[in-house]
Amino acid sequence: MATILIGGGTGFIGKHLSKRLQALGHEVRHLSRSARPDSAFKTFVWDVEKQTIDDAAFTDVDYVVNLAGAGIVDKRWTEARKQVIINSRVNSSGLLAATFARLGVKPKLYLSASAIGYYGDRGSEWLGEDAAPGEGFLTKSCVLWEESAEEVARLGIPVFINRTGIVLHPKEGALQKMLIPLHFFVSTYFGDGRQYYSWIHIDDMVETYVFAIGQQLEGIYNGVAPVPVTNKKLAAALGPAKGKPALVLPAPAFAMKLAMGEMSHTVLDGARCSAEKFLNAGFTFQHPEIDGALSDLLA
Numbered sequence: 001m002a003t004i005l006i007g008g009g010t011g012f013i014g015k016h017l018s019k020r021l022q023a024l025g026h027e028v029r030h031l032s033r034s035a036r037p038d039s040a041f042k043t044f045v046w047d048v049e050k051q052t053i054d055d056a057a058f059t060d061v062d063y064v065v066n067l068a069g070a071g072i073v074d075k076r077w078t079e080a081r082k083q084v085i086i087n088s089r090v091n092s093s094g095l096l097a098a099t100f101a102r103l104g105v106k107p108k109l110y111l112s113a114s115a116i117g118y119y120g121d122r123g124s125e126w127l128g129e130d131a132a133p134g135e136g137f138l139t140k141s142c143v144l145w146e147e148s149a150e151e152v153a154r155l156g157i158p159v160f161i162n163r164t165g166i167v168l169h170p171k172e173g174a175l176q177k178m179l180i181p182l183h184f185f186v187s188t189y190f191g192d193g194r195q196y197y198s199w200i201h202i203d204d205m206v207e208t209y210v211f212a213i214g215q216q217l218e219g220i221y222n223g224v225a226p227v228p229v230t231n232k233k234l235a236a237a238l239g240p241a242k243g244k245p246a247l248v249l250p251a252p253a254f255a256m257k258l259a260m261g262e263m264s265h266t267v268l269d270g271a272r273c274s275a276e277k278f279l280n281a282g283f284t285f286q287h288p289e290i291d292g293a294l295s296d297l298l299a
Helices: 012-022 079-103 137-151 173-184 201-214 231-242 253-268 277-281 289-296
Strands: 003-007 026-034 042-047 063-066 111-115 159-164 166-168 186-189 199-201 221-225 247-251
Touching: 003 012, 003 253, 012 201, 012 253, 026 199, 063 186, 063 201, 079 137, 137 159, 137 231, 137 253, 159 173, 159 201, 166 173, 166 201, 166 289, 173 186, 186 231, 186 253, 199 289, 201 221, 221 277, 231 247
Parallel strands: 003 026, 003 063, 026 042, 063 111, 111 159, 159 221, 166 199, 186 247
Antiparallel strands: none
């Protein structure tokens, strides 16, 4: 079994991935901003802003997973907040790369998150990993995020980058917020609802990392389910999956822009991303279509 070090191990995806890897028999370690003596995982302190890290975390490490990064929708996008979002991702990669070089550590694989925000707002265009980046802040942050992982690759360490879609979980992330209107028998889509949402069930998201470790995958992969859906279709599917009648209503684009400012791109933009590369590598999605995924999550 392997020793796997995770930055961002207490985040949304990180905590589910940590439990899964531990259940498979791996030794899971966390990098954290503070010591966590009560954690189920051995924790080592790092400070991305100060560029400090506990070297002991890297003893006999086989794989390093970096999921660290400030939340995209946690706070309104001021210029200062946007810089925090970028720095938390770029500087964490930089700290890990510098530490690998300083200690002479070469893990078997370095796994980094990215996001489908890389593609920007692309309508109904099918997007493989070789598609050009889009425009806007989300694209900029993802491009810089992925470029920072190249610092690790230059050390001769294999790198896997997971461009993550909208991860579905009923108590966390975007789906949790989408379910709130159902309390009032309403399901809401944004703008005209025609923008494509490339989503993925939390269990499949976790398994993409497990699969990448097991298969020693290198390069960039879209971490999305094979069948993206429009925002309107997703909104319409929530009521039936929850077993609740719901009137499907729009939240006008102008209202979203007024309420969220530039951050409205997170709900108004669409990217129709292909999962073909994962499928061709032999990955099997447990929940390839939205109706089955929602039934599993909300039943």
